[in-house]
Amino acid sequence: MPQIIVLPHHELCPEGTVIETQSGISVCDALLANDVEIEHACEMSNACTTCHIYLREGFDSVEESDETEDDLLDKAWGLDPESRLSCQTIVGDTDLVIEIPKYTINQVSENH
Template sequence: MTQIIILPHASLCPDGAVLEVEPGTTICDALLANDIEIEHACEKSCACTTCHVLVREGFNSLNEADELEEDQLDKAWGLEACSRLSCQAEVADTDLVVELPKYTINHAREHH
């Protein structure tokens, strides 16, 4: 199992969290399975940026972002070198520290 440390986020995860996940799981699926309701407006099809996260530690252990993900990331709010779309980033054997950005480009929050 791989550990994902989620840094505190005012509305989605106020106390932060530590998740244990199987390698191969996407960060988005790990968050959702642990009741952290990250937005995913395109139903995890890499067609939006609402599930954008910042991988503060362990970034290089993730699968490589493809061209479609890179194109979508260019539209994300608060883009950094450690940005990934959580629906595309698959966990490996290295523990991660993940920050959920304060904002998304969505004007209205969708509930799934």
Template sequence: MTQIVVLPHVELCPDGAVFETTPGGTLCDALLDNGIDIEHACEKSCACTTCHVIVREGFDSLAEAEEEEEDLLDKAWGLEPQSRLSCQAVVGDTPLVVEIPRYTINMAREGKH
């Protein structure tokens, strides 16, 4: 099992979270499976940026992003060098510390920022 630490996020997990997940699944699935309702407007098909996360620790343990993911990340709000789309980042054996940005560019989500 791999430990995932999620830093506090005002809406999704105000107190932050710590949980264990099985390596081999995506970070998005691990978050969803552990009660963190991260947006994933394209249903995890690498077609939007709503599941954008910043991997604060353990980034180098993830496989490199494919070109399609890199192109989409260029459009993400709050892009940083350690940014990934959580639907594309496969969890390995290394613990991760993840920050979910405050905003997304999901135009379909009414009444939210």
């Protein structure tokens, strides 16, 4: 079973965590199922950037992003070459190390 290693995030996961998950589900679904409350304002429909993550390890093991995701990522806070939307990143057979950015561009957050 692959693991998602979440690096510490000051609000969502201060200690970091390791999640055992199954292949074929999105990183966003795996995080939410394990009490890492990443924002997902568009309800995982590939229409915003609030679930933006950095894939620090395992980037080459996931399917490439499509044009819609790339266009959205261009608007994400803190974009870097390892950026992906967690709702569009499907877990394969390889462990992933992710970092959740400090900020999102969500203008209306129900959790704040």
